[in-house]
Structure formats: C-alpha cells, structure tokens
Amino acid sequence: MIKKRMGICAVAATVLLAPVFATGCSALGDGSLDAPVPTAVGNIYSWESVDGANKYVITSGDKTITTAETAFRISNYGDGGKITVTAICEKNGKVTAQSEPAVIEHTAIVEGGANYKRYEVTGNGDVFVPLAVEKAVIVGDGTSVSGDIIIENRNKPLLIELYDVNCDMIFVESGSVPRPEECVIIRSCGSVGSSFYGRTGEDGARGEKGAGLAGVGGKGGDGGTGKTGGKFNYVVFEGESDITFRGGFGGAGGDGGLPDWYNSKGGDGGNGGTGGCGLEVERSYVCMSSAKLHCVAGRGGDGGEGGEGNFIGLFPDNGEAGARGASGTEFRGERVDTDFLTVAIAEEVKTPDTPNGGDTETPDDMSAVGTYKFHSLQDEGESYFIGDTYHDVLLSEDTFKTVIYADGTFYMRIYDEDSPRGVWETGGSLIVFTIGDSVTKGKLDGDDLTLYLYDGVTLALKKSA
Numbered sequence: 001m002i003k004k005r006m007g008i009c010a011v012a013a014t015v016l017l018a019p020v021f022a023t024g025c026s027a028l029g030d031g032s033l034d035a036p037v038p039t040a041v042g043n044i045y046s047w048e049s050v051d052g053a054n055k056y057v058i059t060s061g062d063k064t065i066t067t068a069e070t071a072f073r074i075s076n077y078g079d080g081g082k083i084t085v086t087a088i089c090e091k092n093g094k095v096t097a098q099s100e101p102a103v104i105e106h107t108a109i110v111e112g113g114a115n116y117k118r119y120e121v122t123g124n125g126d127v128f129v130p131l132a133v134e135k136a137v138i139v140g141d142g143t144s145v146s147g148d149i150i151i152e153n154r155n156k157p158l159l160i161e162l163y164d165v166n167c168d169m170i171f172v173e174s175g176s177v178p179r180p181e182e183c184v185i186i187r188s189c190g191s192v193g194s195s196f197y198g199r200t201g202e203d204g205a206r207g208e209k210g211a212g213l214a215g216v217g218g219k220g221g222d223g224g225t226g227k228t229g230g231k232f233n234y235v236v237f238e239g240e241s242d243i244t245f246r247g248g249f250g251g252a253g254g255d256g257g258l259p260d261w262y263n264s265k266g267g268d269g270g271n272g273g274t275g276g277c278g279l280e281v282e283r284s285y286v287c288m289s290s291a292k293l294h295c296v297a298g299r300g301g302d303g304g305e306g307g308e309g310n311f312i313g314l315f316p317d318n319g320e321a322g323a324r325g326a327s328g329t330e331f332r333g334e335r336v337d338t339d340f341l342t343v344a345i346a347e348e349v350k351t352p353d354t355p356n357g358g359d360t361e362t363p364d365d366m367s368a369v370g371t372y373k374f375h376s377l378q379d380e381g382e383s384y385f386i387g388d389t390y391h392d393v394l395l396s397e398d399t400f401k402t403v404i405y406a407d408g409t410f411y412m413r414i415y416d417e418d419s420p421r422g423v424w425e426t427g428g429s430l431i432v433f434t435i436g437d438s439v440t441k442g443k444l445d446g447d448d449l450t451l452y453l454y455d456g457v458t459l460a461l462k463k464s465a
Contacts, residue, residue: 233283251272374397
C-alpha cells in the first residue's frame with residue numbers, strides 16, 4: 001500500500017508498502033509457535049494462519065522460500081519427496097520465535113508401477129481409470145475420436161497428464177460425495193492441447209398418428225439435454241497447453257404426428273433440448289499461467305416440424321413447429337483463478353528445518369531482476385497515467401520505480417523518496433515483496449509487473465530495457 005501524499009513522512013525509511021497481514025508476534029511460554037497444519041486439495045496445500053507468526057518457511061531439497069502466504073502448489077506432483085513448513089515470527093530481520101516443521105511427504109508414482117497407467121486414445125472406445133491408478137498418462141494425436149474417459153469414484157488424488165486428447169467426455173462417476181482428498185489434477189501437455197465435447201442429447205420421437213374421432217396428430221417428443229463436456233468434484237488444472245470443455249448440442253424435437261382424418265390438424269413439433277454444460281465441478285482451481293481453460297456452452301436443439309394436416313380447402317392445417325432449445329451453460333460450480341506459490345518437491349530436505357535468522361536466499365527465478373518503471377495506476381475505478389496528478393504528485397516513469405536485484409533484495413521509489421531495501425521471492429508468476437513487516441503481492445507477466453496494493457489500488461510497471 002502506498003501512503004497518501006499528505007501523510008508521507010520526510011524520512012524515506014518511513015515510506016513503506018503497507019502491511020497486508022497482521023504483523024504482531026507472540027509465542028508460547030517457551031518461545032515456540034504452534035506448527036502449521038497443512039491440508040491438501042490435490043497438489044495445493046494450505047493452512048490456517050498460526051497465532052504469533054508473520055511468515056512461513058517452506059523448504060524442499062536445498063531450496064527455501066520465506067513467505068507470508070499460507071498456501072502453495074507442488075509443481076511436480078507425482079515425483080515424490082518431502083516438503084516442510086515452519087511458522088516463524090521475524091522482527092528486524094531476526095527470527096524471534098518458530099514452530100516445529102510440519103512435514104509433507106509423497107511417494108513417487110513411477111512408470112510401470114501398479115498405480116501408474118498409460119492409455120492411447122487413437123481409436124474409438126472408452127477409457128476407464130480405476131481407483132487403483134494414481135497417475136494416468138492419456139495420449140492422443142489431436143484427431144477427434146469417439147469415446148469417454150471415465151474415472152472411477154475415488155478416495156485419493158489422481159494425476160492425469162493429457163497429451164493432445166480430443167474425444168467425447170471426461171468425468172468422475174456419479175454417486176460420490178465431493179471431498180477435497182479425491183481431487184483430480186489435470187495437467188494439460190502436448191502441442192495442440194486437449195478438447196472434450198459432450199455428446200448430443202437424444203432426439204425426440206415423432207408424434208403418433210392421429211386416432212379416434214378427432215384424428216389429430218400427436219405432439220412430437222422434446223429433445224434431450226446435451227451432455228456435459230467434463231464433470232469433476234474437486235479439480236486442479238495446470239500445464240502449458242490449452243484445454244477445452246464444450247457442452248453437447250441439445251437433441252432435436254420430434255416432428256408432429258400426422259392426422260387420421262381430412263380436416264384434422266397435424267401434431268405440433270416437439271421442442272429442442274437444452275444445450276449441455278461445458279464444465280461442471282464442485283470446485284476447480286485454474287493454475288495455468290500461459291495456457292487457457294475454455295468452457296463453451298452447448299447449442300440448443302432444433303424444434304421439430306409440425307405434422308402436415310389433412311385438409312379439404314385452400315389452407316393446410318399443419319401443426320406448429322417446436323421451439324429451439326435453450327443454450328446450455330459454460331461452467332457450473334466454483335472456479336478459483338489463483339496464482340499460488342509453486343514449490344518443487346524433492347527427495348529430501350537438505351537445508352536445516354529452521355531458518356537462519358536474517359539470511360536471504362537468492363531466488364530461483366532471475367527473470368524478475370531489473371528496473372521497472374511506472375506505467376499506470378488504478379484507484380477506485382479511476383486510471384492514472386504518466387503526466388496525471390495523483391494526490392498532488394505529477395506522475396512520471398520514475399514515480400514508483402522499482403529496482404529488483406539478483407541477490408534477492410529490492411527497493412521502490414515512492415513518490416520522490418526511496419524505500420529501504422527489502423527482499424523478494426517468486427513462485428510461478430507470483431512475486432512477493434517484503435520490507436520489515438510490510439508485505440505486498442504482485443504478478444509477473446513477461447516484462448509487466450503488477451502490484452496489488454490496498455483498497456483495490458493496482459500499480460502497473462514495465463521493465464525498462
């Protein structure tokens with residue numbers, strides 16, 4: 001958060017990014033903190049804030065991230081290994097209290113193992129993924145084939161790697177109670193991406209031929225609802241290739257029946273079926289930084305034709321045509337589009353489980369290093385650009401200049417004063433800046449840096465050459 005111009009102190013050290021979390025530290029009587037209690041949804045781990053902690057140390061292999069975040073995603077789920085999460089209270093660069101590390105362990109899913117299965121989707125036919133399988137590699141060649149991918153009801157996570165699969169539907173069998181621990185992780189790979197198309201709903205039957213004294217033709221049956229392209233309880237989407245879920249078309253309404261007598265009316269056509277839903281979930285987490293998740297509603301089915309009437313005279317007494325069915329929905333359920341910190345799980349934790357107070361690890365992602373200059377600012381729906389006045393300050397490219405160093409430190413020029421040096425860290429496209437007890441999150445997209453400040457204020461910076 002950037003302080004209002006009228007509230008800026010003359011000393012640069014007091015001009016900070018405002019804290020976005022509680023910074024007070026308190027420990028148990030022996031100076032320790034309670035350990036975090038991580039819970040999992042697929043490969044996403046999160047925990048409640050620990051009383052007295054203002055940061056968490058996430059360690060795997062020889063890599064350590066110190067962060068104010070309370071969630072992360074394992075980027076190489078299925079490889080196996082160990083991650084520890086330690087709560088700390090840090091003041092003035094020193095750790096004053098810490099917890100025992102919470103340990104997350106996974107056994108690697110190896111090719112050829114009983115819980116690993118590879119499927120080829122190059123011809124027509126269904127693929128069935130049983131409960132025993134914990135990693136399914138499903139390979140297509142990008143061409144469209146008929147058949148579904150059916151996932152047996154689960155009580156544990158499933159990782160699916162998709163390589164250019166283009167078939168009908170993919171879904172978890174119905175009947176299970178949605179539970180986070182049965183999450184399906186969809187990793188979209190390949191050169192063209194994967195697509196799933198719900199099948200068309202059944203066509204309505206033609207109306208019966210008229211009978212009895214009136215002899216009026218029967219009404220055509222209504223078309224069936226198009227099928228859903230993909231259906232899951234909890235699901236995480238990741239990977240570098242697009243994935244598309246398209247609802248099936250609604251079935252066509254049946255034509256009206258023919259009458260039995262002269263001057264009898266033909267039957268009305270049936271209504272077209274509703275289009276299918278693209279993707280239906282209890283909750284989905286979309287963690288695709290460069291690829292896209294596309295959800296497309298199915299088109300409603302055509303209405304049936306009215307039955308042709310028997311008549312004596314100038315005008316036929318045909319039945320009315322049925323109405324076109326309504327379009328389906330693109331997506332149904334809860335969708336979470338979040339940039340989580342990403343952590344690669346490693347075979348062991350090689351660094352100490354407890355942090356070395358005040359030491360700064362060099363971040364893995366050096367693409368962030370450089371100078372970023374002001375481009376625009378948004379505050380309460382208003383946009384401000386270079387040359388505009390914001391809180392009595394004439395904005396220039398140097399107003400919020402941010403310099404990010406390879407040693408894991410940074411500073412920002414706030415208005416006309418420089419902040420103290422702080423530290424930065426990345427996970428995926430997420431970047432976190434910390435100065436003392438003040439933390440600000442941002443997002444990196446190529447040369448664009450976006451900082452999310454207070455009360456909806458967003459700062460856009462661009463990397464200078």
